[in-house]
Amino acid sequence: DGGITQSPKYLFRKEGQNVTLSCEQNLNHDAMYWYRQDPGQGLRLIYYSQIVNDFQKGDIAEGYSVSREKKESFPLTVTSAQKNPTAFYLCASSGRRIQETQYFGPGTRLLVL
Amino acid sequence: GENVEQHPSTLSVQEGDSAVIKCTYSDSASNYFPWYKQELGKGPQLIIDIRSNVGEKKDQRIAVTLNKTAKHFSLHITETQPEDSAVYFCAAASYDKVIFGPGTSLSVIP
Numbered sequence: 578d579g580g581i582t583q584s585p586k587y588l589f590r591k592e593g594q595n596v597t598l599s600c601e602q603n604l605n606h607d608a609m610y611w612y613r614q615d616p617g618q619g620l621r622l623i624y625y626s627q628i629v630n631d632f633q634k635g636d637i638a639e640g641y642s643v644s645r646e647k648k649e650s651f652p653l654t655v656t657s658a659q660k661n662p663t664a665f666y667l668c669a670s671s672g673r674r675i676q677e678t679q680y681f682g683p684g685t686r687l688l689v690l
Numbered sequence: 691g692e693n694v695e696q697h698p699s700t701l702s703v704q705e706g707d708s709a710v711i712k713c714t715y716s717d718s719a720s721n722y723f724p725w726y727k728q729e730l731g732k733g734p735q736l737i738i739d740i741r742s743n744v745g746e747k748k749d750q751r752i753a754v755t756l757n758k759t760a761k762h763f764s765l766h767i768t769e770t771q772p773e774d775s776a777v778y779f780c781a782a783a784s785y786d787k788v789i790f791g792p793g794t795s796l797s798v799i800p
Contacts, residue, residue, distance in 0.1 A: 581733075619779060619792040620734075667733050676722040676783045681733035 580604065581682035583668050588687045590655065590662060598653045598685045600668030606680075607673035609651035613637060614665040614684075623666075626651055627673055655687060663689050692717040694782050696791030703770050704799050711794045713780035714762040720782035720789075723756060723763050728777045728793075737778075738765070770798045 581602045590596045602609065608627045612620040622635030626645040640659025645651055651670075655662045665686050669679040695714045703709050713723075721742035726734035740747045740754045740763065747754050751770075756763040763782075767774055775798045780791040 583733075617793075620790045622788075669733075675786055675788060678724055678736055678739060679788065680736070681726075684731070684733045686731075 581668060581670055581680060583666075583682040583685050585685060586683070588685055589690050590687060591690050593657045595654055595656050596687070598655070598666055598668075598687070600651045600653065600682060601649055602651075602668075602670040602680075602682075603649060604670055604680065605648075606670035607648070608671045608675075608677075609645070610669040610671075610679060611635075611641070611643065611651070611653045612667040612669065614667060620667065623653065662687055692787070692789055694780060694789045694791040696780055696794055698794060699792065700795045700797075702797045702799060705770060705772060707770055709765075709767045709770055709774070709796055709798075711765045711778055711780070711796070712762060713764070713782070713791050714760075715782035715789070716761065717782060717784050717787075717789070718761065719784040720761075722783040723754070724781050724783070725754060725765050726779045726781070728779065730776075734779055767796075770796075772798050772800050774798050 584599045610625040611623040621637050623641050624643040626632035642654045665684050667684050668682040671677040671679045724739035727737045728734040738752050738754050740756050751768045753766040777793045777795050779793050
C-alpha cells in the first residue's frame with residue numbers, strides 16, 4: 578500500500594524543547610517537502626529536497642531544520658528558536674521536477690504546552 | 691513576489707447546485723495547475739490537474755478550465771453533494787516553485 582506516512586498525529590512541545598516530526602514515503606519519489614498550515618490559512622513551504630543529501634530553504638525556514646539521508650525519509654525538527662510552532666505540518670513528495678504532482682501525508686498537529 | 695489569488699474564500703451552495711472557484715496567478719512561467727481538496731484534520735488530496743497545453747479537463751462531476759492569456763483557472767463542481775464540503779486549494783507550478791492559493795471553504799447544504 579503506497580503512500581506517505583507522518584508521525585505522530587499529535588505532538589506536544591515544551592518551551593525550549595526541540596521536537597522532530599517524521600515523514601516517510603514508499604512512492605519512490607525523489608522530491609520531498611515540508612509545509613506549515615495555520616488555521617484558515619494556505620500552505621507555506623518550510624524546506625524541500627529534490628535529491629538525497631541535498632535540501633533547500635523555503636519561505637519560512639527560520640527555526641526549522643531537516644535532513645535527507647535516505648530517499649524515503651525527510652524528518653523535520655522544530656527547534657526552540659521557532660517561537661510560534663503551533664500549527665499543522667504537512668509533508669509531501671513528488672517526482673524530481675517541481676511541476677510534478679505533490680502527494681501529501683495526513684499531517685502532524687504540533688501544540689505547545 | 692509571485693502569488694496566487696483564490697476567490698471566494700468561502701462558498702455555500704445547496705446540494706445539487708454547481709460550485710465555481712477561481713484562481714489567478716502572476717508567474718507567466720507557470721505551466722502546471724493542480725487542485726486539492728482538504729477535509730478537516732487531513733492532508734490535501736489531489737482531485738484534478740491541468741497543464742498549460744490544455745484549456746479544459748473534466749473528470750465526472752469536476753472540471754478545470756485554464757485561460758493562460760488572462761492567467762486564471764477555475765474549478766467547477768456540478769451536482770454538489772454534502773461530501774464535497776471541504777477546503778479547496780489551487781496551485782500554480784513553474785520549473786522552480788509551486789505556489790498555493792489561500793483556499794476556499796466550500797459548504798454544501800443538504
